Amino acid sequence: MFLTKEEERMLNGEHGEAAQKAMEILVALGKIYGAEKMIPVSSVQVAGVSYKTMGDAGLEFIEEFACMGAKVKVPTFINPAGMDKMRWKEMGVPEEFAQKQIRLMNAYESMGITPTYTCAPYHIGIRPKLGEHVAWSESNAVSFANSVLGARTNREGGPSALAAAITGRTPEYGLHLDENRIANVLVKVKTDVSTRFMYGALGALVGKMVKGKIPAFEGLENANDITMKYLGAAMAASGSVALYYIKDATPEWKLKEDYETIEVDNKMIKETIENMNTTEDTEIITIGCPHASLEEIEEVANLIKEGGMKKVWVFTARKIYEKALEKGYVKTIENKGGKVFADTCMVVAPLYEMGIRRTGVNSGKAAKYLPSFNKQKIKYDNIKKLLSE
Ligand code: F3S
Numbered sequence: 001m002f003l004t005k006e007e008e009r010m011l012n013g014e015h016g017e018a019a020q021k022a023m024e025i026l027v028a029l030g031k032i033y034g035a036e037k038m039i040p041v042s043s044v045q046v047a048g049v050s051y052k053t054m055g056d057a058g059l060e061f062i063e064e065f066a067c068m069g070a071k072v073k074v075p076t077f078i079n080p081a082g083m084d085k086m087r088w089k090e091m092g093v094p095e096e097f098a099q100k101q102i103r104l105m106n107a108y109e110s111m112g113i114t115p116t117y118t119c120a121p122y123h124i125g126i127r128p129k130l131g132e133h134v135a136w137s138e139s140n141a142v143s144f145a146n147s148v149l150g151a152r153t154n155r156e157g158g159p160s161a162l163a164a165a166i167t168g169r170t171p172e173y174g175l176h177l178d179e180n181r182i183a184n185v186l187v188k189v190k191t192d193v194s195t196r197f198m199y200g201a202l203g204a205l206v207g208k209m210v211k212g213k214i215p216a217f218e219g220l221e222n223a224n225d226i227t228m229k230y231l232g233a234a235m236a237a238s239g240s241v242a243l244y245y246i247k248d249a250t251p252e253w254k255l256k257e258d259y260e261t262i263e264v265d266n267k268m269i270k271e272t273i274e275n276m277n278t279t280e281d282t283e284i285i286t287i288g289c290p291h292a293s294l295e296e297i298e299e300v301a302n303l304i305k306e307g308g309m310k311k312v313w314v315f316t317a318r319k320i321y322e323k324a325l326e327k328g329y330v331k332t333i334e335n336k337g338g339k340v341f342a343d344t345c346m347v348v349a350p351l352y353e354m355g356i357r358r359t360g361v362n363s364g365k366a367a368k369y370l371p372s373f374n375k376q377k378i379k380y381d382n383i384k385k386l387l388s389e
Pocket of ligand 1: 119120140233289290315344347348365366369
């Protein structure tokens with residue numbers, strides 16, 4: 001694998017122990033995937049932040065890096081943690097969990113990582129341009145960057161993203177190469193899919209059908225940042241899809257000559273929705289997977305305003321939380337028994353340990369992960385229905 005003089009210096013330890021270890025990780029990865037060289041990345045999004053998913057071994061690994069004096073070289077953002085840094089007591093997060101979570105957050109922040117704690121950096125203005133190379137980790141963020149923005153990223157693991165942040169490089173393979181960004185499945189959507197809820201269900205279904213391939217959709221209406229976020233997140237969760245195209249919506253559309261075709265009809269989507277539902281009654285409604293935009297929080301505030309008390313938790317980025325606070329949406333929601341939390345989400349927070357068992361969601365990704373990560377029974381429905389019952 002070709003390395004520049006500077007990359008060689010990093011590998012030889014001339015830039016310190018942390019950069020050396022980081023370069024070792026990247027070179028090993030590059031060799032596995034047959035990369036010919038490293039490429040610079042303009043930003044990094046690091047996952048592996050919740051103590052729930054990292055555990056003591058992960059905490060030790062990150063603290064070790066921080067102790068070596070690791071510092072990020074390019075703008076680096078971070079995924080949700082296991083709790084709201086300011087309001088974890090209100091969430092009911094156990095004390096021991098919180099203490100370890102704070103250590104993990106502090107270790108990351110000591111490296112110069114911007115404490116965004118969000119899986120939707122694109123909602124807070126972090127939007128790499130068409131063709132820009134980045135190294136992002138969280139699967140919905142990766143899907144959004146590749147598909148909706150046309151940036152280039154593989155789905156990085158926690159260590160490889162951190163290594164990219166410390167060196168400013170990533171090995172050139174996978175979705176960084178144009179030849180690997182060509183769709184091989186044409187998905188003809190033969191029914192009306194225009195709401196977020198339907199986009200999420202479609203994503204859950206198509207992800208399962210195409211498993212890791214690159215789908216290109218025809219027949220979708222109302223494709224925008226929010227609907228595509230729900231589609232991409234669900235497809236990434238059910239089928240590890242990191243890139244997709246939508247005719248006349250995504251900035252790129254590339255289809256192989258010998259593509260396969262699948263059709264999706266209303267019956268298939270209905271069945272998918274039925275299978276996602278495992279309970280009729282819920283203890284809590286959780287919104288914000290991926291993290292809610294300001295418009296989505298406004299919608300919750302408007303929907304909740306007229307009805308009775310509702311235990312709804314909305315998860316978002318701190319920057320958006322602050323805007324929602326300013327606009328009065330947080331107050332409206334919290335006056336009706338809801339909460340708006342930042343820095344975390346329903347999947348990476350320890351919901352089960354907090355005594356919660358049955359959750360209502362409008363997200364295909366949350367419906368997929370909550371049963372396994374947090375032992376939840378799920379009611380999957382659209383936001384209006386969830387909030388009106
Ligand atoms: Fe984000 Fe948590 Fe969903 S990290 S995509 S809100 S599982």
